[in-house]
Amino acid sequence: MLKKLGVLFILLLLLTLIGCKEARKPAIPLELQVIDLPSDDGTGVLINWIHFNASPTLEYEIWRGDSEEDLKLITKKRVQSGFEIPRIEASDNLIEDDYYIVLENDSEIPSLKLIQANIENRDSLSRIGEKVLFLEKEIAPPDLDTLKQIYVRGDYFKIIAQADEASRPNFITRTGKLTDVAEGFYTIESGDNALEIAIEKSADEIAFLEQKQKIYENDLENSKYIKKYGLKIASFVTQTKRYCMIHASFQHVDVEGIEIGKNFFYKVVAVGLDGSRIESEVLEVTTLDNIPAPPLIQLCGLDSTENSLIMRWRPTDSDISKFSLFYTDEGDTNYEFGHLISEFGADWSSAKIDFQESFQGKSFYLQATDKGGQSARSALVTPSAFEVGEILLPPGLTLVEPPNDKWGNVLQVQWEPAQLYVEYMVVEDNPPQLESKKFSFEDQNCYLVSNPETGQHEVVCSREWTEPMDYIAKVLWVRQDQRVKGSEPGPKNLIISYESAYHHSYIDKILQDVGFVRAKLDEGKWHVDRMELEKFKFLEISPEQHKLTVQFLGSSGKPMSHPEANIELEIDATEPNSYSPEIPPHYYDIFRFRDGEDMNFAKKLTTLPATAREHRDVLDSTQYAYHYFLRANSPSGGFVDSPLLGPLKAHNEIFDTNKATVFILMVIFISVALYFFNNAKRGKKFYIRPIAGIEHVDEALGRATEMGRPALFVLGLSSIGDIATLAGITVLGRVANRAAKYNTRVIVPCYDPIVMLVAQETVKSACIEAGRPDAYREEDVFFVTTSQFAYAAAVNGIMLREKTATNFYMGMFYAESLLLAETGTRMGAIQIAGTDAVTQIPFFITTCDYTLIGEELYAASAYLSDEPIQVGSLKAQDYGKAIVMFLIVLGILLMTVHQDWIYHLFTVVTQ
Amino acid sequence: MFWKRQLPLAIAFIAGVVFAIQYFVPHRISQTIFEWYTDWAIIIATFGAILGFYSIVRLHSNKIRRKVPGWFYSVITLACMLSMVLGAIIGGQETGSFFSNMYNYVFVPISATMFSLLGFYIASASYRAFRARTAKATGLLLAAVIVMLGRVPLGQSISFWTKWNPNLPSLVDIANWIMDVPNMASKRAIALGVALGMMLVSLKIILGIERTYLGGGD
Structure with missing residues (x-):
């Protein structure tokens, strides 16, 4: 039977392998270009190529070298999965029309021309081209057929309009209400109703649709109709070939290890889905330190109130070392008389200069100098009047060194105020049913016109009128959605979102302590968001004005005293609406420079929105002191700089004060443990409560001995670094010792190879200690697999084949616990389990005879050893629990009277 | 030595x-x-x-x-x-390779099969656990039924008493309470005991009192 199963398995394996068809080869990387990166310092190379989506390419490899023969792989670019999992949704047979493919130019990727055959050209087309049999709107999968794949350029659409499309109206939608103002006059008033307006097609559109052509090449003239009625064609299929058109451009910028003025050789290798490889030709490039591109000045404004010049520019190069601002005479187009005003670092893109001279007749320009000393100048600009306006710096701007950061290399710029905000949305509880009402204008001439006064669209109709001036389109009918009669606005649902953006901030100690948030509507009961969903829902509220109160609470439930922690909002629930707090439009730049260096060359660290309240700067070096400043920018281009912050140096600390409580508790606990160890050494006897699971180990082993069957010991799925595994190994030592005395086999299948080694040594020593070294069988302690369910399957198999009489499960377990223990139960084995995995304990309790719950697993080895010092350790554990219980009761009492400090005393903030 | x-x-x-x-x-x-x-x-x-x-x-x-x-x-x-x-x-191990195919189309389905067996095993184990032979087992059965109902939409639908008074807890609320309060409390009690036990085993290993991990007794 077993042999038959084995043969069947191998047959299935072979079938699987045979079923894996050979995939088609990928296309060669097409139109490969390798060029020196423009405007850089000569340390960059740009590599471009084209990837056709139909190509079964897994990834592209980019190879580089100093010579053509010595190329090394530098990077891989993965092809997006969306490209290589194509499929055919449909093919359209072109029986009615004969189309022929003719390829133009002999380049790597020819252009495809599609020509419709007629009586005159059919013969010549059949000689120079190929007849199209099918077209595809999706890319064919690589293993679809054996057609030769040809990659071509082309942009074709199949028109999929219905036969009567020309006579069908077009539709536009508006929001409003169509009102019959007077006989034959309608207007679209503002309102929530959805209006669908049917308008006549234009003559151009009708002409396009009436043409008999089915396939269009995309062109500008008919582009809008082609896109409206056309379906992009992915490929054309002829008798022997598939012409694929959809492609994407791939690019890689190589900057690693590129030196200036050197020759580099590149090739790109396409790796197919089947692992096959196709290489491009090898191309050579010489890197050059290019002249930088001229900076682009976006703003040159004169703030007359401060007589200062505001400049904003956009860097256009990657290797700029500095920007230099010059002024010159207005007509100095050759930049002959430029005077240097100031210089700025490469990160800068704005500057304010207090210019002492008159601006009359002066022009300014900016010179970008790259790291190679080459420079480029911007165009001359003349300042125009510019009002900076009022830009406020954030209050409370400070530079701090956050305590207890792990590497001691963090400085933080922070400011106030801390922000808490609430937003809400009122939605219909039961949206009213809509009915559609159609206005037909069959006996009238109706037109959609734009009212120049209101900017709204109107429908005007008249029996006498002809076409009004500047009409948009002739209207055929209008469909208007309306509430069903009698459906009055009903109750609403109120959905509230809140955010306290600074839960993890260090700037505002009060907000850091946000425990919960609660909300109430009018004088109703409080809803508390205990799960921190940051959302509240009030269902079926009456459609009227309400008062929403949101309070941020401390950990003990006491409302916080911070002014922003109590928010009251008036809510208009008469109709659906929403509210979001206004986010200021300005933004901040944070700059840093080393103490003693030029501020104008400060490094811009980041740009932050106005909602931010801090920037945490992780320093590369802690040797220096740093200055920081904040630049508050307005959307109009103006900005204001904060005073300099610092200098400040980051320091390493030697004790994490956040963990002080943990440290104290650890010292107390260790002291208690040492006290009991000493007492035990002196011979003091301790009482420890009996643990059923441990007391029945002998009984379980005895049963295995009587039945002449082996015992099974499972050490769980964790590594040797897990304390639960170590505890399991300790128990294994005791169990193996007794089993050796009883001459009973203990099978130990291991999940981890290191655990296996330790288990082997443990069992071996236990057998020697029992005086039965011959009882140790190395093949009984073995490694199985590190795959969870494969391990479960293997151990279940061992139980069934070896018919184990006793099963021990000691260690860390996951979902496999029930698979193992339930199989053991069905086998009728005595089972003893011990784990600290809280989620698995119920499964073991249900299926095992005895279960060591949590800490009992750790107590087991001490219990089994009978050594006084081990028993003393259990006593220490009990006293530890007593301390914890005392702290829990104390915590409950203090939190009940709103004393949050106890909560924060035991909160460890890790950074 | x-x-x-x-x-x-x-x-x-x-x-x-x-x-x-x-x-x-x-x-x-x-x-x-x-x-x-x-x-x-x-x-x-x-x-x-x-x-x-x-x-x-x-x-x-x-x-x-x-x-x-x-x-x-x-x-x-x-x-x-x-x-x-x-x-x-x-x-190689790339997509489409022998290794990848064997892993994705043989190993993963077999592992999933093993995992899906868990559903039947849970049913069997639950049946044993929930047999109401004692007062404790009856309490367990009740709690289990409430939690199971509270976890599916039916639990909310059959909580008819909330129609009379919306302030009364529905089956969903009761299930959440069982999970969040008694269940969480017992889980945390076990976790605290486990933490202390781990600390003590670690201390015994550091001080050389516990030596079984070295592969044998003392």
């Missing part, structure tokens, strides 16, 4: 004390030591795979040689293991 006892005990003591202190020291040196240790742990674990491979080959080749009952399974195990190893070395 020095290599098998004193040296490992000394290493355990030094490493235990160093890493107990390291937890409290937010310093560059402290973090560097920790990262160095983490790297070593990864390296040692990698060598462990070689040991595992050796163990499997030895165990199963012995079974085949001795023709023990079920030796044919050992043939399949070794054949599968070697074919996967050779497949990965020769054909």
